[in-house]
Structures are given as C-alpha cells and as structure tokens.
Amino acid sequence: MDSNRQPTQTPDPPPPSLPAHARLTLNRCNLPAVILGSLTYQHHPVDLELDGIAPLHTPLLRNLDAIPGHRARARHFQDYMRWRFLLDLPEEAGLTRGRRGRAKADYQRMVRGWSFDSDGREGAVLKRWVESRFGLLARHHAGPLHGRGSETYLRYVAAGTQGLYATNALESQLDLLYTYGQYELGRRAPADTHLRLYRGINRIDEHEVLERVGRHRYRVLLNNLNSFTSERERADEFGDYILETEVPRPKVFFYNRLLPDLLKGEDEYVVIGGVYEVRISVL
Known part of the structure; x- marks a missing residue:
C-alpha cells in the first residue's frame, strides 16, 4: 500500500438549481429560467434583456441619456408611457365605451396595487407577468400554489386573467417599466452588481x-x-x-x-x- 497517497477529497455538492416544478421551459428574455433562477445566477449575475424591448424603444433610452436629473428622467419616462400607450386617450387605443374603465389598469395602478396588497388582483397580474417574461412560476398567492388543480391556484389564474382583460397592452407597459428601472439602477451605480x-x-x-x-x-x-x-x-x-x-x-x-x-x-x-x-x- 502506498503510504504517500493522498486521501481522495469529496467535491463540494453543486449549489441548488431552480427546481423543475418552479419554472417554465420557455420565457421571453435572454436567459432560460433554469439559469436566471439558480443560485449560480445570484452569485454571478448578468444583465437580463426582455425580447425586443430595447430595439423597439431606442428613442426613449437615447433621450434619457441626455437628461441629467433623476426626477426629470422620471417625468420624461411617464410622458413617454402616456404617448406610447395612449394612456390619456382610451378611445384612440381601441377601448370601446364599455371598456374605457379598463384604461385605468395601467402600470402605475399595478405598482400601487402591489404596494397595497401583493395577494390582490394587481399582484396576480405582476406574478403572471414574471412567469411569462422570466419563466419563474409563482409559489404563493393568497396561499401556497403547489398544485395546478388546487382552488388557490385556480383563483390566482383567474385574478391574473381578469386583471389583464381589456387592458391597453398592460404587459408591454410592465416590460418597459422593468427596462427603465434597470436603466436607472445602472446609471446610479454602474459598478454595483x-x-x-x-x-x-x-x-x-x-x-x-x-x-x-x-x-x-x-x-x-x-x-x-x-x-x-x-x-x-x-x-x-x-x-x-x-x-x-x-x-x-x-x-x-x-x-x-x-x-x-x-x-x-x-x-x-x-x-x-x-x-x-x-x-x-x-x-
């Protein structure tokens, strides 16, 4: 027996990946859910880009670069949202008389609704948006969402669907809100990961x-x-x-x-x- 032989070291177990039951196969950004939802991503993040958003809204991002103040950029962003999605002109956006009230279900209402009650209708819309864009399935909404046939899960899906019904491109509004938020974080502290x-x-x-x-x-x-x-x-x-x-x-x-x-x-x-x-x- 070779007494100089070094004992074999057991390698550290790999860090947990995102479980299959917590993700979708497809999403709408530049990384699959199994990667962006993993512990490895937390330790070594890269930018996430939603499909088609930056090229479609290049004028907005270019104009923001020329505005020095945060409040002024925020006002410019909100003005752009009103213009791009006709938020002040629901009839021109195609909302008929019976659906004009749904024009108020915009990105600002979703954010306010989340702040008031993350388990409410607005919270369901936002969680469904995350599922669609990033492929990460909601785990809780007014109760655990562990079974797709459960009453809690069906109520969650219904609330998200009702919240999106007859809105003015609400998911696209949320896409742009996320993109603007990332722009501002990067501009404020570009070296911070x-x-x-x-x-x-x-x-x-x-x-x-x-x-x-x-x-x-x-x-x-x-x-x-x-x-x-x-x-x-x-x-x-x-x-x-x-x-x-x-x-x-x-x-x-x-x-x-x-x-x-x-x-x-x-x-x-x-x-x-x-x-x-x-x-x-x-x-």
Missing part, C-alpha cells in the same frame, strides 16, 4: 428551504415576486426575524424611488425570485 436588501419574517419555513448551509444561512426558493426593503430597521416592522440577502441588480423589477411621488416611502424594492442564499438574524 448587487443590492443588500432585507425582509421581515416570523419563521424561516415561510419560505421553501432547499438547504441549510450554516447556523444562520439557508438556500431558499423565493416566490417569483417579493417585497424587500433597503432599510434593515424597516424590516423589523414585518416580523420577528430579518432575512438578509444580496439581490442581483437585474432582479429588481421596481423600487419606490424610481418614480417619485407615485408611492409613499422610498425603501421598498420589488424583487424577482428564484433560488437565493439568505442569512437569518434575530432583531
């Missing part, structure tokens, strides 16, 4: 735990859309423990400071889900 964000919870099993990797560290599967805060002190208002994680910049869908005066407060971030490594701490 991640944001440290916090979420108040009462129990770790409120989330789907895939693996425990330390005394206070877990790998979890988050819902496909989630609310976080940039202020640790605010997170303790929503639970007995604080979940802390590094969120890839491309996974920020919206944050309150993006459109000043639309929402109260400045610290909420709406984050696209998938597998994340998180740290749990006691208040």
Whole structure:
C-alpha cells in the first residue's frame, strides 16, 4: 500500500438549481429560467434583456441619456408611457365605451396595487407577468400554489386573467417599466452588481428551504415576486426575524424611488425570485 497517497477529497455538492416544478421551459428574455433562477445566477449575475424591448424603444433610452436629473428622467419616462400607450386617450387605443374603465389598469395602478396588497388582483397580474417574461412560476398567492388543480391556484389564474382583460397592452407597459428601472439602477451605480436588501419574517419555513448551509444561512426558493426593503430597521416592522440577502441588480423589477411621488416611502424594492442564499438574524 502506498503510504504517500493522498486521501481522495469529496467535491463540494453543486449549489441548488431552480427546481423543475418552479419554472417554465420557455420565457421571453435572454436567459432560460433554469439559469436566471439558480443560485449560480445570484452569485454571478448578468444583465437580463426582455425580447425586443430595447430595439423597439431606442428613442426613449437615447433621450434619457441626455437628461441629467433623476426626477426629470422620471417625468420624461411617464410622458413617454402616456404617448406610447395612449394612456390619456382610451378611445384612440381601441377601448370601446364599455371598456374605457379598463384604461385605468395601467402600470402605475399595478405598482400601487402591489404596494397595497401583493395577494390582490394587481399582484396576480405582476406574478403572471414574471412567469411569462422570466419563466419563474409563482409559489404563493393568497396561499401556497403547489398544485395546478388546487382552488388557490385556480383563483390566482383567474385574478391574473381578469386583471389583464381589456387592458391597453398592460404587459408591454410592465416590460418597459422593468427596462427603465434597470436603466436607472445602472446609471446610479454602474459598478454595483448587487443590492443588500432585507425582509421581515416570523419563521424561516415561510419560505421553501432547499438547504441549510450554516447556523444562520439557508438556500431558499423565493416566490417569483417579493417585497424587500433597503432599510434593515424597516424590516423589523414585518416580523420577528430579518432575512438578509444580496439581490442581483437585474432582479429588481421596481423600487419606490424610481418614480417619485407615485408611492409613499422610498425603501421598498420589488424583487424577482428564484433560488437565493439568505442569512437569518434575530432583531
């Protein structure tokens, strides 16, 4: 027997991938869901681009480059949205007399609705949008969504469908809102790849735990859309423990400071889900 032979080292297990039951095969961006929803992506993110959005709206992005102030850029973006989607002219957008009320179901109403109740109709629309664009299936909406035949799942699908019915290209509005948010984050801090964000919870099993990797560290599967805060002190208002994680910049869908005066407060971030490594701490 060779006494100098070194013992074989067992390689570390690969980090958790996005489970098959939490993703779609197809999406509408430059990375498949199995990659963008993985732990590897959290550690090594790249920009996410929705199909066709940047080329279609090149004039908007070019004009934003020439505007120095954040508030002025936000006003320009909102003016562009009103012009592009005829938000002030529902009849010209093709909405008939009986459907004019649906013109109010625009991107701003979706954001306000999420802030008020993420399990409401607007929240269902946004989660269905994430499914379509990024291929990440919702895991929770007014209850766990573990079975496609369950009553909770059917109510979720119905709410999302009703929220989109007879709207003015609402999903395209959300595409552009995401793209603008990414533009602003990149302009504000181009070297930053991640944001440290916090979420108040009462129990770790409120989330789907895939693996425990330390005394206070877990790998979890988050819902496909989630609310976080940039202020640790605010997170303790929503639970007995604080979940802390590094969120890839491309996974920020919206944050309150993006459109000043639309929402109260400045610290909420709406984050696209998938597998994340998180740290749990006691208040």
